[in-house]
Amino acid sequence: MKLPDLDARFAAAKKMVLEAGEIAMASFRKPEMLGLRSKGLHDPVTEADLAIDHRLRQIIAEYFPEDGILSEEIGGSNARNLWVIDPIDGTQNFARGIGHFAISIAFVSQGRCEIGVVYNPATGEIFSAKRGCGAFCHDERLAVREPAGPEDAIxxxxYSTKLPVADYIALLGRLTAAEFGFVQNGSAAMGLAHVAAGRLDGYCELLLQSWDVMAGALLIEEAGGWVSSFSANDDLTQGKAILASTPSLQARLIEITGIGAGA
Incomplete structure (x- = not known):
């Protein structure tokens, strides 16, 4: 069986996010150009989401026609070689002119994420990883931070609107009771990238989709962190909970959140 050319796909992923970022920034902080509409409670979509999704699909179909695609806006199905993309993760931030959002692209081969790229065009930061080669922000190698303990950790x-709000409030209560600090910044891809960069010490969410997670999870693994197994159910079209952290906090956060036990 011929293995996919990861070097070519890694280079392509980094170029694709830059082109996608140009599309996003063309309407960022320009309400008249957003074309904002709702897919559900606190779940907006903009013309930029759809335009980026369309353009990324065009590029992948042209250069890697045998690969499958799974995205937030169009969906897709599992495939042996699969691109998992979120055109804009953090659309609510994007639509409100808040510069905390990202284009997230992952490449998954035989169920394992091999490439992850997360790009915030509002800040110009591009986070990237290829399995076994480390994680980087531009040319700077990333490493997770090791806090002194929960009182030193953020x-x-x-938050997912698809679950009862009481579940989220209970989760926050357990975190604060254990002396962890918390934030809710509105982009899983960026949150995971910031854990990899040592800016945050963990990320948790009770329900996420693969396009939110795959790229950022690889960043953390390659930066020396730990991530609960997201693809263990062998179906990337189904959502599940996610927990990521620095190694020293792993056991305590599993205990508190109930996510990743036995992983």
Whole structure:
């Protein structure tokens, strides 16, 4: 069986996010150009989301026609070689002119994420990783931070409207009772990238989709962190909980959140 050319796909992923970023920034902080509409409660979509999705699909179909595609806006199905993309993760931030959002692209081969790229065009930061080669922000190699303990740690605790709000409030209560600090910044891809960069010490969310997670999770693994197994169910079209952290906090956060036990 011929293995996919990871070097070519890694280079392509980094070029694709830059082109996608240009599309996003063309309407960022320009309400008249957003074309904003709602897919559900606090789940907006803009013309930029759709335009980026369309353009990324065009590029992948042209250069890697045998690869599958799974994206937030169009969906897709599992494939042996699969691109998992979120055109804009943090669309609510993007639509409100808040510069905390990202284009997230991952390449998954035989169920394992091999490439992850997360790009915030508002700040110009591009985070990238190829399995076994480390994680980087531009040319700077990333490493997770090791806090002194919970009182020195900040966790990004994402919120899903698809679950009861009481579950989220209970999660925050357990985190604060254990002396962890928390934020909720509105972009899982960026939250995971910031854990990899040592800016945050963990990320948790009770329900996420693969396009939110795959690229950022690889960044953390390649930066020396730990991530609960997201693809263990072998179906990337189904959402599940996610927990990521620095190694020293792993056991305590599993205990508190209930995510990743046995992983």
């Amino acid at each position: 966790i990004d605790a994402g």
